[in-house]
Amino acid sequence: MDDPAPPGPAGSPTNDNGNGNGNGNGNGGKGKPAVPKGREAFRNQRRESEGSVDCPTLEFEYGDADGHAAELSELYSYTENLEFTTNRKCFEEDFKTQVQDTKEWLELEEDAQKTYVMGLLNRLEVVSREKRLKVARAVLYLAQGTFGECDSEVDVLHWSRYNCFLLYQMGTFSAFLELLHMEIDNSQASSSALRKPAVSIADSTELRVLLSVMYLMVENIRLEREIDPYGWRTARETFRTELMFTLGGFEHLQALKIQKRAELGLPPLAEDSIQVVKSMRAASPPSYTLDLGESQLAPPPSKLRGRRGSRRQLLTKQDSLDIYNERDLFKTEEPATEEEEESAGDGERTLDGELDLLEQDPLVPPPPSQTPLSTDRVAFPKGLPWAPKVRQKDIEHFLEMSRNKFIGFTLGQDTDTLVGLPRPIHESVKTLKQHKYVSIAEIQIKNEEELEKCPMSLGEEVVPETPSEILYQGMLYSLPQYMIALLKILLAAAPTSKAKTDSINILADVLPEEMPVTVLQSMKLGIDVNRHKEIIVKSISALLLLLLKHFKLNHIYQFEYVSQHLGDESWSCPALVPSISAKGMKQFEKRISLQGGITPALSEHLSAGLPVLYHPGFARAYYGESAEAGDNSQFCWRNLFSCINLLRLLNKLTKWKHSRTMMLVVFKSAPILKRALKVKQAMLQLYVLKLLKIQTKYLGRQWRKSNMKTMSAIYQKVRHRMNDDWAYGNDIDARPWDFQAEECTLRANIEAFNSRRYDKPQDSEFSPVDNCLQSVLGQRLDLPEDFHYSYELWLEREVFSQPICWEELLQNH
Structure with missing residues (x-):
């Protein structure tokens, strides 16, 4: 008997294009019973999720510096x-x-x-x-x-x-x-x-x-x-x-943040983000067959299952999410028995982006050796990794809607008066206030508004001479040029960059005077060029991230000023920022798929017969001594560090900025970010999920339905905002010019801040003038020693002999 036709690659659509009229690819063949098509699709999906990742969980420690x-x-x-x-x-x-x-x-x-x-x-x-x-x-x-x-x-x-x-x-x-x-x-x-x-x-x-x-x-x-x-x-x-x-680095930043919150009378931080991420586990990557949509994977309901079957599958998904949402994640649980721990281990594996409830075909009976997965065996995490947060604006917005609904009018920013509201609203406000988080930026914005309203009564602001303040003052007037230069270098160092870099040559420090003539020399030069670019991207990404974080801690408008120059260049010229723009997202995708934690670090060196570039062994290698291999890892940590920095930069630039979030949606960053989840490293996945979370409400219901595993991972790993409807939000009808108005308002506030604090004219006509006659005449003036010998002559020459036009004097004054 002939062998059956081989099925297509996992994740690819079958020959019938989802219409149920195919001629056998994946549906069976001669000598073997036919396999239901829906079940085969899910088998391919599971097979891909188990075998698509080439690397195990990366044990990578993110910090200020390497060894x-x-x-x-x-x-x-x-x-x-x-x-x-x-x-x-x-x-x-x-x-x-x-x-x-x-x-x-x-x-x-x-x-x-x-x-x-x-x-x-x-x-x-x-x-x-x-x-x-x-x-x-x-x-x-x-x-x-x-x-x-x-x-x-x-x-x-x-x-x-x-x-x-x-x-x-x-x-x-x-x-x-x-x-x-x-x-x-x-x-x-x-x-x-x-x-x-x-x-x-x-x-x-x-x-x-x-x-x-x-x-x-x-x-x-x-x-x-x-x-x-x-x-x-x-x-x-x-x-x-x-x-x-x-x-200073990230540890110093955390210490400065704790100190500044104490100076402002704010409660201490609930956690250190880097330390929390260290205790998180990387999630298994989501399946990519769902990217094609359920309409391409499953046959039409009228052909095989009927409409009731499709409805039952959606209900199964929703029921599993309801079970997850209703679980009290903050409740202290008793120690589990051995059986419960065993089931918990199985459940945690499914919750790391692999909810088997979402994969199971409800109408295809399982084989005899496999029992259906019941909801009783699903073990949920005992708590979320982050403390929930609520902004003051969120509480005000919640009370505004509640008052409009129950009493018909609002009380502005009053969050204490709850007269006329039902008891559940009282409990909700109490819960929101318990998790309210006041940031340093909110205090700085409030102080800035007061200084703008009352500049005379509040007097001149006392600005501490911190290193961040000194640096900002020194680079303020040339800051746009600095940002453009850094972004151009970053673009030129991007992998497979085809941009015109005639005005900037980043390879001058590695190109020899004589071009290579042998294979070994060419290989050595190629390694040098790639490594040189990696180091440049690592350095600039870390520099920009630290610069933004220090400026944000020093004053929020300094951070926003730098952010707008980074952001504006990307909006106006999409080729400049590799982390935001359309071309940039493709560069980021290549960095993830080709280099971000997946490219071998040493195989090229060893195959070329070169000593590993590892100081000080590298220096001693050229005196007839062997260099040690150093890190024997199969992954390039330098690129993984760069990818995390770029993701953190992108989160900094887009957080609470709707117009910039819309640019991520316009440039179709969601599929690229989702593919970045293939790298099994907890910190990288966290910032990828954050970027996906802010886009979710703009991606549509169909995207959310087709990416339920990613949604589940967001629920597990990203911080919760108490009344944020990111997963089911429908407030996407805001017009684009509303978003632009936010940017214009922010730009006006930044210009007012820079003008008030740094653009102080030396001889201003608005400087205060002493108009008190007694005070002016009572001032003691230091006169030359010989003045009292010639003051009469001075009076005669400068006062009495000068004609005075009284009419002109009265007219001018």
Whole structure:
């Protein structure tokens, strides 16, 4: 007997196009009984959900920085391998001429080392650029840990930190900062580089050497360890004080937020979001056959099941959701028995995006070995990961609707008067107030409104000189240009970017002077280029995220000002922001599907026979010693970190902004975001689900019905707003110009804030004037010592001899 025709790939429609008239693909064939088509579709769906994910749950810890050696490794590229030898050679030549005895650097006493470093700094002030570069390379070799004299990688890292602290104490950082300003002002070098037909790594040698020394010093000094001596700790605090533009990472942000809420008299935070995400489990990805819609998967009711069957399937879905919604998730439960724990394990697996109740075909009987799944075996989580929140506006809106319904008029922003309202409304208001959350931004907006209304009576605002405030003042007038430049670099570094980047070359630091001629050289250059782009995206995404969060904590309108420049560029030019625009969403999709936690990190290096770019092993590898492999993971954590940052940025830009949310809907980001759930990492999935949640009410009922697993995952993992009807909301009839009015109002508030606080004219005609005659004449003036000898002459010349036109004086005043 012939073999039956093979079924199509999982998730693809059958040959009958959903009309029930197909000729057998998936419906059976010669020698085998026919399988009901609906059941086969669900089998394909389950098979795909079990086998479509190529990676297990990713144990990824999101934080401010990677390991110390990993952060140092990202400074280098394979193209710079020969420069390690050059740096060592420059140091050894200079060291032999300055140090008379035959000792090496590690054998010198600390005083002798300081004397040598002081001599290096003196020789940095020579006029010759070539000599100055050699001295700078010698300093760079010290900052790299004098790897030529070390026996192990641990020694290299230790001496790198030791030398960096020594260099800082001798004033090296300030000296290199001055040299950096000289290079920035060197317009001749930049113009000559632009005139070259091909810019390579040789054109940025001076800049790279200076920035490498400064980066190594910052990275080594900021690292805190318990075994650090007291002198290092003191130097670290002095260095932080010196760098007042530094803002701090996520942990520092959380501490600042707690401190600021205490200063404003607000209750403490209920939880730390990053810590909560660490305890969350990644959900299994949703099935993608449902993306095609139920009309394509199931036969028409009139052909196989009848209308009653389709109705029963929808009721089964709704009943299962009702059971889930009616469960009291906040109720403290007693310890479960062993049987209950076993059933709970099965139930949790289904709730992680795999509700089997939604997959089960209600009319196809199960095989004898399989019993129907009953609702009694479904175990629900004991509580939600987040504390529910309610805004003051939500309470006011709820009372406004209730008063209009029951008593026929409203009381404005009064949330205390409940006269005339039924008892259930009283209980509802009480519950809402128990979960009310007042943010720092609400206090800042309220204070700003009062300052705008009463500028004279409230006086001048006292603005604390925080690092965020100093940075905002310094970059305020050039901030649009900064944001555009960062977005252009981000776009140029996007994977498979085809944008015109003639005005910006991000690969100049990795392109060699001579193009590769062998396969190994070409492979090495390709790895360098991809890795260079990944590091750029990682850096810029983290920089923008931290910048937004620090500005939001300092003042909400500073955050909104930066957000509007990021957002406006994306709305006006969809190619600029890879996380919002149409092209950008495609770039994000490629980053998720090709690189975000799925691309192998080491297979390319190992297959090419190259040492892994891992400092300090990378430096020692070019002296005949082998480099350790470092991280043996199959996934590129750098790209996963970038994807999470881009998602967090997108959430920051679109939160409570309806017009920006509509742009996500217009650019059809929902399918791309849903495919991003294939990466099984809890933090990434959380921010994907947040973005899907804010779009749900605009995507329509059919989308919600076809994506019930995603809806269930949102219920489980995203914070609940008590009276938010995101899943069933019908208030989507708002006109587009209403959304634009919100943006215009926000822009006006931002301009008023910047004008009031930062655009203060020096000689303003609106400055207060003392009109009291007694006060003016009573002021003591400092006159020259010889004035009393010649005051009579001055009166005669300046007062009595000058004609006074009384009519003109009276007319003007």
